[in-house]
Amino acid sequence: MTSVNYESMMPRDPFADDPNDPASFLDDEHIEPLSDEERAAVAQDLIHVRECKRVLEPRGILGIYFLCEDCDQLHFYDWDIMATNMIATLEGNVPPVHEPSVEPDPNAYVPWDYALGYLDGLEAR
Template sequence: MVTGVNFDAQMPRDPFADDPNDPASFLDADEPMPPLTEEEREGIIQDLSLVKRFKEILSPRGIRGIFFLCEDCAVNHYYDWEILAANMRATLADELSPVHEPGAEPEVTAYVPWDYCLGYLDGMEQR
């Protein structure tokens, strides 16, 4: 049995720590998120379905998820399939998505752009 382990110390440092432009600093804790429009809700449901298909097709090939180039910090952010789905489900439930990514040093070759996934899926369906 492991006791006395500080798991928080094992987590990577918040990339926005001490950043005056931290996007979260502009949110008012008492201000509710605006409700999703029906169009936004349908788009997220469609994307959630795509993430499920991407995972089914690409996971056996060693692809763990996707990456996005963050326009704010100009750094790639890596998201596992489960993290993407959890964020989308939270949004659909009108909850804030927790910010989380894989470990501090993800295996970057195991992540691909969203458009790659769309193209791969399209190619699989065209056979």
């Protein structure tokens, strides 16, 4: 089972484990460069996202949702937005995470784990 890296879609906080976080009052506009490991994980996720779009979108699944710990709301992401965010991450840019959603149909979105499980299930046939 592939592990999922939601962090890869978020602006990175280099002081996440630092109690004296100097950035806590700032919007983080700076991000740490990805490690090779993180880069590989994001690249892998990107492959999965494109596969999801190809396989799941025709089945009515338009993207994923997850509960955002920052604003305590569900965020909905189309496959295209996911791919765009991941490419931005790979290029060292901060992806736009909290963009307003356009009244998504909650029934058309699934958790990322579910989407990956769906893909695995189809491949196993």
